[in-house]
Amino acid sequence: MADENKGLVAAGASLVWRRQRVLWWVFAVNLAIGLLGAAGARGQLNKLLEHSLAGEGLSKGFDFGMFLELIGRPNADLMRSSGSSFLFSLLFPLFMIFVAGGILAVYRDNRKFTAGDFFAASGAFFWRFVRLALFSMVPFGILAALLMGVDKLSDYVGDRSVSAQTGFYILLTGCAVVMLLVLFVRLWFDIAQVRAVVQDETKMWSNLWKALGISWRQASKLFRVYLCISGVAWVTLAAGLFLWTKLPPTATPVTFLLLEFIILMQLLTRLWQRASSVTWYQRHVASFPADAADFTTATPMELVEPASGTSDLGAEAWPAEPGVSDEPNAPVEAGNGNPAEPDKQ
Amino acid sequence: MARRSFFLALISLSLTVASFSGQSPFAPKVTGPLSQRVVAYQIDAKYDPDKHTVDATETITYHNLTGQRLDHFPFHLYLNGFQPGSTWVSEAHRDGNFRTSTFDNGWDDKRAGSSEITALEVEGLGDLTKAIKYIAPDDGNASDKTVIDVALPRGVEAGQDVVFKIKFKAKFPEVIARTGYKRTFLLAGQWFPKVGVWWNGAWNCHQFHAKTEFFADFGTYDVKITLPKNYIIGATGVQVADSDNGNGTKTVAFHAEDVHDFAWTADPNFVVKESTFDGSVGAVKIRLLTYNSHETSWQRYLDVMQGSMKRFDEWYGPYPYAQITVVDPPHGALEAGGMEYPTFITGDTVWWAPKGQKLLPEGVTEHEFGHQYWYAMVATNEFENAWLDEGINSYTEVKVVDSLYGKNTSVLNWLGAQMGDSAEQRSGYVGVAETDSLAKPSYQDMSFSSYGGVTYGKTATMLLTLENLVGEQVLRKALHAYFMKYRFTHPTQEDFLRTVNEVAGEDLGWYWQQAVYGTQVLDYKVRKAESTRVDWASKDAPEDKKGETLYATEILLQRVGDFIFPVTAEIKFDNGETVRERWIGVDRWKRFEYLKKAKVLSVEIDPDHQITMDRDYLNNSIAAEPQRKATQKIATYWTFLTQFFAQMLSWLT
Numbered sequence: 001m002a003d004e005n006k007g008l009v010a011a012g013a014s015l016v017w018r019r020q021r022v023l024w025w026v027f028a029v030n031l032a033i034g035l036l037g038a039a040g041a042r043g044q045l046n047k048l049l050e051h052s053l054a055g056e057g058l059s060k061g062f063d064f065g066m067f068l069e070l071i072g073r074p075n076a077d078l079m080r081s082s083g084s085s086f087l088f089s090l091l092f093p094l095f096m097i098f099v100a101g102g103i104l105a106v107y108r109d110n111r112k113f114t115a116g117d118f119f120a121a122s123g124a125f126f127w128r129f130v131r132l133a134l135f136s137m138v139p140f141g142i143l144a145a146l147l148m149g150v151d152k153l154s155d156y157v158g159d160r161s162v163s164a165q166t167g168f169y170i171l172l173t174g175c176a177v178v179m180l181l182v183l184f185v186r187l188w189f190d191i192a193q194v195r196a197v198v199q200d201e202t203k204m205w206s207n208l209w210k211a212l213g214i215s216w217r218q219a220s221k222l223f224r225v226y227l228c229i230s231g232v233a234w235v236t237l238a239a240g241l242f243l244w245t246k247l248p249p250t251a252t253p254v255t256f257l258l259l260e261f262i263i264l265m266q267l268l269t270r271l272w273q274r275a276s277s278v279t280w281y282q283r284h285v286a287s288f289p290a291d292a293a294d295f296t297t298a299t300p301m302e303l304v305e306p307a308s309g310t311s312d313l314g315a316e317a318w319p320a321e322p323g324v325s326d327e328p329n330a331p332v333e334a335g336n337g338n339p340a341e342p343d344k345q
Numbered sequence: 346m347a348r349r350s351f352f353l354a355l356i357s358l359s360l361t362v363a364s365f366s367g368q369s370p371f372a373p374k375v376t377g378p379l380s381q382r383v384v385a386y387q388i389d390a391k392y393d394p395d396k397h398t399v400d401a402t403e404t405i406t407y408h409n410l411t412g413q414r415l416d417h418f419p420f421h422l423y424l425n426g427f428q429p430g431s432t433w434v435s436e437a438h439r440d441g442n443f444r445t446s447t448f449d450n451g452w453d454d455k456r457a458g459s460s461e462i463t464a465l466e467v468e469g470l471g472d473l474t475k476a477i478k479y480i481a482p483d484d485g486n487a488s489d490k491t492v493i494d495v496a497l498p499r500g501v502e503a504g505q506d507v508v509f510k511i512k513f514k515a516k517f518p519e520v521i522a523r524t525g526y527k528r529t530f531l532l533a534g535q536w537f538p539k540v541g542v543w544w545n546g547a548w549n550c551h552q553f554h555a556k557t558e559f560f561a562d563f564g565t566y567d568v569k570i571t572l573p574k575n576y577i578i579g580a581t582g583v584q585v586a587d588s589d590n591g592n593g594t595k596t597v598a599f600h601a602e603d604v605h606d607f608a609w610t611a612d613p614n615f616v617v618k619e620s621t622f623d624g625s626v627g628a629v630k631i632r633l634l635t636y637n638s639h640e641t642s643w644q645r646y647l648d649v650m651q652g653s654m655k656r657f658d659e660w661y662g663p664y665p666y667a668q669i670t671v672v673d674p675p676h677g678a679l680e681a682g683g684m685e686y687p688t689f690i691t692g693d694t695v696w697w698a699p700k701g702q703k704l705l706p707e708g709v710t711e712h713e714f715g716h717q718y719w720y721a722m723v724a725t726n727e728f729e730n731a732w733l734d735e736g737i738n739s740y741t742e743v744k745v746v747d748s749l750y751g752k753n754t755s756v757l758n759w760l761g762a763q764m765g766d767s768a769e770q771r772s773g774y775v776g777v778a779e780t781d782s783l784a785k786p787s788y789q790d791m792s793f794s795s796y797g798g799v800t801y802g803k804t805a806t807m808l809l810t811l812e813n814l815v816g817e818q819v820l821r822k823a824l825h826a827y828f829m830k831y832r833f834t835h836p837t838q839e840d841f842l843r844t845v846n847e848v849a850g851e852d853l854g855w856y857w858q859q860a861v862y863g864t865q866v867l868d869y870k871v872r873k874a875e876s877t878r879v880d881w882a883s884k885d886a887p888e889d890k891k892g893e894t895l896y897a898t899e900i901l902l903q904r905v906g907d908f909i910f911p912v913t914a915e916i917k918f919d920n921g922e923t924v925r926e927r928w929i930g931v932d933r934w935k936r937f938e939y940l941k942k943a944k945v946l947s948v949e950i951d952p953d954h955q956i957t958m959d960r961d962y963l964n965n966s967i968a969a970e971p972q973r974k975a976t977q978k979i980a981t982y983w984t985f986l987t988q989f990f991a992q993m994l995s996w997l998t
Contacts, residue, residue: 030988037987042980046973053949053966055975062761063753065768067979069962072776085987092991093998100998133998140997160528162614164638164676164696186996245760252978259985266992 008225008283012276016268019106019275026103026267029095031260037088040081048076061249097133101125103271104197107278121197128196131204132189139185143178150174180227187226188215190274194281214285225276233269237262368583368667370602370688373627375665379603380833383408384564386607388537392572394611397517397526403537405509409501411543416500418509419480419550420493421561423535426553427458427518430488432481436555441793458518458525462493462538468508470498483552483788491553492541511538520678522555523691527678529576530612534686535559537607544726544835551728554788556796558720558727558734561605563833571596572611579634579670580609581689603665603833604687605724610634610672620647622654626663629654635673642694642706646671649707649749653714656745660821661718662828669717671710683709685716701759703750708766711749712742722832730838731787731796732861736804737841741824743767743805767809771957773802778960783807784838784862806957807860810867810910813955814856815849823848859908860958868906869930869950870964871914875899876944892920898945900937904930906960915952918943925952945969 016023048070049055057063071078102122106113113121150171158167192204192211201207215222240262247255371377390401409415426433429452438448448456465474473495480494481487501507515536518525524534541550542562549560566582574595578584582601589595601607618633631650635643650671654664672691674681682693690713694706715738719725725733743766746755757764777798781790790796812820827836827844842857859865876896880886887894902914909930916924920943928935939945949966951959959965 030992031984033991034984034988037991038980038983041983042976045976045979048963049975050971050973051967051969052963052972053947053968054963055972059972059974059978061753061763062978063768064757064762064764065772066962067762068768068772069775070979072772073963081983085983086990089987089991089994093995096995097998129998136997159677162528162636162638162675164636167676168697247761249761250974252974252981255978256981256984259981260988263985263988263992266989270992270996 008221008276008280009228009272011279012225012229012272015107015110015275015279016272018110021112022103022106023264023268023271026096026099026271027264030092030263030267033088033092033095034263037085038081040084041078044076044078044081045070048073059250059252097129098122098126100129100193100274101197103274104193104278107275108198108282125193125196128202128204129193132192132196132208135204135208136185136189139188140182143182143185146181147175147178150178183226183230184215184219184223186273187219187222187277188212190277191215191222191281194274194277198278198281218280222277222280225280226273229269229272229276232272233266236265236269240265368585368600370583370600370667372624372629372663372665372667375626375663377602379665380563381410382564382603383410383562384540386537386564386566386568388566388568388607390537390568390570392531392533392570392611394526394529394531394573394576397531399515399517399533399536401513401515401537403509403511403513405511405538405540407501407507407509407540409503409505409507412503414500414502415497415507415543417494417496417548418507419482419541419548420495421535421539421541421550421553421559422460422462422491422493423539423553423559424458424460424515424517424524425490427456427521428488428490429457430486431491431553432484432486432489433491433522433553433555435486436788440555440791440796455519456521457516458521459516460513460536460538461515462511462513464510464512465495466510467495467497468510473497481552482550483554486552489552492550493538509540513538520674520681522680523684525681527675527681529614530610530675530678530681532608532610532672532674532678532681532684532691534608534684535606539606542726542835549726549728551788554728556790556793557731557786557788559606560724560726560728560835563603563605563724566601566604566607567598568600568607568609569596569598570609570611573613575613576611577613577615577617577634578609578611579615579632579672579689581607581670581687582666583668601688604721606686608686608689610670610689610691612675614675618643618647620651622651622664624654624658624664626665629664629666630668631671632668633671633673636675638676638696639673639694641696642673642698645698645700646673646692646694646706646710649710650714652749653711653745656748657715657718657741660744661741661825662832664717665722666717669714671714673706683713685713685720687721688717690714690716699759702757703746703755704757707750708742708746708756711745712738715741715745718828718832723828724833724835725837726835728788729786730784731800732783732804733836733838733841735800736783737808737824739770739801739805740808743770743809744821767805767957770802770805770809773798774806774958775960778803778866779864782862782864783860803860803958810860810956810958811845811853811856814853814911815845815851819849820845855909859910863908865908866906866960867908867910867956867958868904868960868964869910869912869956870903870905870961871900871948871950871967872903872934873899873901874916874945874948874967874969876969879940892942895940895942896944898939898941900926900939900945900948901934902928902937902950903934904932905964908958910956910958912950912956913952915949917946917948919946 054066057066070076099122101124102118105121154167154171154174157170161167188211191214192208195201195207195211240258244255244258385406387404388401390399392399425431428434434448462477465477466472476495478494479490480492481489482492517531520527520532524532524536539561541548542560570578571594572578574589574593578597580599581604582599584597585600586598587595614636615634616637618635620631622629622631631647633646658664666688668688670689673694674691682691684691692706692710692713698705716734719738720734727734746766753765754763755766756769777795780795781799783799783804787796787800790799808820823845826848827841830844831840846853876898878886879895879897900916911927911929914926914928918941922943926937947966947968951965
């Protein structure tokens, strides 16, 4: 099992690497949103500091007192700039909903897409993914409520405890549990998206429940893969922030590169999770029909229903179809998703 | 004669207590009395930790040193401030918040406190319980029960003593505004009936206000507290007895001299850590009452106490008491933190406090220790001149923590960010610079932020700015002189200002008028800095050549604010030359002109960054070349945060 997970993690990473154009485009859009979101603040700061020596303390170190004066100035209104940054940041999830179909199609087919192919695939799945995103607000909302409950519980217990750390540890444990549940919900909805793309599912409500069944039964495997990749994201984030504190205060260009590397790694790991889920799904659940010519909206494919007791899906899985393997590394019958096929990039 | 017998009695009592316990309330080289002891309190209190109440008897011996007959006496009952309708609660609700108490979610009965006198007798005059009358001298609020007045059937002649025998019951609120309980912890502040101060020819006994603190006469305190025997207790003064009552309780006795208040704390979970400071008048015991879960802060508390006591001893004068008790309140008891009582202070910390930030526990502990000088010994009227204690203490806080932790890092030196205490004081002030003057009673200030920004921040920045005029060392000498002259008395703001004038050797009235009595705002700006070729009108002028072309440079400085203050401007030219100009700053603007074979690079008012009262630092300079590094840096961070937040959101889709 561990080897298989390792294989899946590596296969996902390999897929992200081979289709890295996706990563660079996603990163470019994220960077553009970041730059646009910061443009208002940059303009305000420029107006205040361009011909003033007052910013020296900020460039030679980070004079927090001066920073407070800057953000506290009524005529600078940097708080309004933070509002516009927030609005810009909302564009990115919308963008990701839009392109998710295209990204999964690229990973599904494992071949080079033209821009037209990519956006056609994106558009084909857009409304389905919007519906999934709306559905996802329910479990994420429940988890947000749970997090608030944990916060209240930690306050309540902490308030009655002699130890100052008790409340913190309750909160920490609660947050960790909620984080794992969030990760599971993410996995569940990722599988639903993968099913939509790989099998061209159109009924998102039933798709969602099927995806839940798969996610639940495969939790021990897929969830560990997700956790492992999330671990990479967290470690790179922590290491990056640590390095940031060690950089000289005047090294703004290097700082910029480091911070962008952190962002790149966050985006990479997210795509890595998606690529891993596509890979797993194709290996274990679905196979492409040999004549799957339309990569934008894949022809509805046969659902692999591994035999009871032999499948990773467990005893409750659907009856097995002839000609479909449930061996983890067995090549699929044909199609663009065949790992045995040479890379066409 | 009566006065003499009173002092003899007090000295006799002190000697009795001291010989009984073997512990003097003073440091080894100090002998009392240090103050004009107007009152002597003897309190016998029983604490019920389940009900958070104290039942007590109190004997107040008041010596009439007013020079006139007194026929009525006002008393503070501060705990009654924590009741709906009281002036304290109304002000806290109206003006913002006192720490965490806004009452925005309505009144909470757990926050209720009370102080009830069940019997009041005056020796020789009988039971006067029925003569108790609630008064509201500040706002006439009939619902406020924080001050009572007792009319005597026969007045107390000048020089005579009067003895009040009081029975009272105090109920503590869940910790609020410097007093109360949290779980098993109790901070008992302002918990007993306290007589007002005869000051400037009248009784001075204000109601309890949300924005201001206290005022009381010096005297002696002998306090016995009975409580469960597993409790660890600390209090003003020194412990002189501890007896087991055999019924699960113990009685602990404390004695304090030349102090004007008495606070105590108790908790069975306290951990005691001790250290000794070797001051100029002998050893002083530092007794820290803390918790196991704050272990990371223990040494930090003791270190900052050592450092602060050393600086105060060297710069301002000796700490004459034998002990200082430092209370580290438990988590959730924020409102008990950061408070001063004579020889007894409360700090504050969190178990995860990074060492790179010095606010908790260092900054707050230093500040509260500073109040031993500017409040406990130089006992100004905190109701009417809060800046004399909080403000001067904020200034000395800047000087002490800067010397301990670095001028630009005394508040923060963590994760690449730095901040000095002077910047912190200034940040409180700049937003409320024109709201309230220092000279008016602080409880009348516009809001809590104006009270904080003006009382603490403006005073500190005003004195830091004054260093520009008289020098840091002169101001230090002035504070030393002020402390030595007025310790154990109740000086006024005029006493302070006069002392600074005397030590500085000049009349600074023009400065005080603006900075203390007025609300003028100090703001100077560089309006223009421009170099133009002298031969600009010539049609056949040669091309610019560095070092050869002659330029006329015009520098225009402007006084934007209405505060007049002399300023220095530094002008830098592109040939490396630097010129400093002094402008008295009276007119609205001043022009400086130069004829040089060099162009101006930059002009900066206050190039040494000493005029901390200048509200706008950004207009203090003009640079010819664009200065984009700071903008690029912040924009880089801003971009990253936007990107990071965006990708976090996208994770949900």
